[in-house]
Amino acid sequence: MKQNDIMNRLQQMTDENIADIERAKSEGRSVIGFYCLYSPTEMAVAADAIPLTLCGTRNDPIAAAEEILPRNLCPLIKSSFGFAVTDTCPFFRFSDIIIADTTCDGKKKMFELLSRYKATHVLQLPQNQDPETALPLWRAELARYKTIIEEKTGVAITQDGLRGAIHLMNRERAARKALMDVNQLNPAPLPGSRLLEILFKVGFLADKEKGISLMEEIAAIAGNGGLGATTIDRKSGKRILLTGVPVGVGSDKVVKIVEQAGGAVVAFENCSGYKQAFTVDTEKDPMDALAEQYLSTPCSVMSPNTGRFDLLKEMIRDFSADGVIDLTWQACHTYNVEAFSIDEFIRDTFGLPTLHLETDYAESDTEQLRVRIEAYLEML
Amino acid sequence: MTGYYAGYYAGIDIGSRTIELVVIDEEGGIVQSLQADTGFDPIREARRLMNGVSCHQMMATGYGRNLFELSFDAPTVTEIKAHARGARAFFPDAHTVLDIGGQDSKAIALFADGRVKRFEMNDRCAAGTGKFLEIMARTLGYEIEAFGGEALNAKRDLTVSSMCTVFAESEVTSLIAKGEDRREIARGLHISVIRRAAGMINRVSGEGGIVFTGGVAKNPCMVELLKERLSREVLVPEDPQHVGALGAALLAMEAA
């Protein structure tokens, strides 16, 4: 199977997906919209609802969002909100309720406004991961969340239902991880922009099994060398790990510029990528296991956020990265401030310089980014 | 220059405001250096500048480098690497370079062997660039060439707090209205650019001499203030605007 065939199949699944969701809804199933990796999607699955990620990754609705939100705000927040106010995202429209979290300041205040357009429940996410103080709070929040989903869907969430949901979502995450790990090969078989597109689109599929089988298949073929290698450009061919804020189709300009400059983005340490490569413990009580696993998500909204450093260390080694690009969306204070410590850590541990980029979804600074990225690739 | 000199190499730096072309011989000695305004059609200007110039190999740098690559099939290098290489040609021990051009500014730290170690760039707004100084000179009624010299003669430091070109312009207008000395305002504006530049340098390198390149390095007040502010030696090459093009020419030679 060639890479093009894979992409065609994915496109076909994406096209069918809207009809799949409509059918499911007409059969009485609910749709739950999510904005952040901290909310366990298992809860939706256990209530036989369809979880959908609504995180905005496109520039188009930002202008509309700016009629209400300040301009000096993270583009991800503006894009997410813009889709809601312009009613241009089918997945937002399908959602019966929005599950959000108190992550960064911009997002949690945006959710207050978002609740005017759609039923929104905001989980009170603690700001650190302390097992004694933060975890019990989070565990209690999940109990409240469970009740809300039960009320909304009219489905009682049982222990067995949760176990089944964890099992399914663990399989999906394992398939994602296996797909991403394909790029540990040198040269990396999947161009970063393509890998991103697969991960992104699979995230919207109502039928989890479709996505799982596609990802498993690609990983198996790639493991046998069946995908061929990406062309290593004459200029660089350097292996780049992208860390920082979430990226998706439409907000992937940095990935594209790296590729145009001849570099290969081999892995993503962000919540579109490897932050999702975890496994929920199946031995523990399901609610406890979910609380523990999700709270440990290594995002910069946590203080401290030691998990990100550990994850980066592991990934730089496993993916044989030549360089690390740390991406910050404009006005994202948590990732922006953390960039200093990330750079210092990677220099000290690996002797590698990092490139910290701050930008938004617009194309206006493409040439400026290109100079920085090309200069960085020249340095490595 | 006419004719074909097999041993010659050229570097062209296509910036947003000016284009520089430097031709070197096989020893790296400068044979010719030219300059033109970028205008609206950089490739046409580049072609005009290159008219009659022949060389064995060229390399392009600057914002227009990729356009040039398409039209002339020449390899490219970023301004960062080109400036690092060019600065080393003048000062072989250089390990920090500050370049302030018309539209951007950058600070570069080098390893002992000349490779780029890290860099910082400001290119998203005019603040801290030559463009800022140009607009402010005009607001104060100075020729840009005389601006630095006048600022140098100011008796005290006056603070201009706005960094943004638009706000700084109105701040200057109100300072003039308050009857402040024109030269002191000029000096205050220079200080505000240097404050930014010093911040960038400190982020990439903490000590040692600084090679100052780009059009703004010709401004004596900037050079003085930089020395004062950082208590570090500041070295200005003979022809600071041609450093990028020279670097590209040298890299073309070294790649051959």
Ligand code: SF4
């Ligand atoms: S980056 Fe952090 S806050 Fe944003 S969606 Fe991902 S986990 Fe949530």
Ligand code: SF4
């Ligand atoms: S990228 Fe930063 S500012 Fe934007 S939503 Fe995520 S944590 Fe908040």
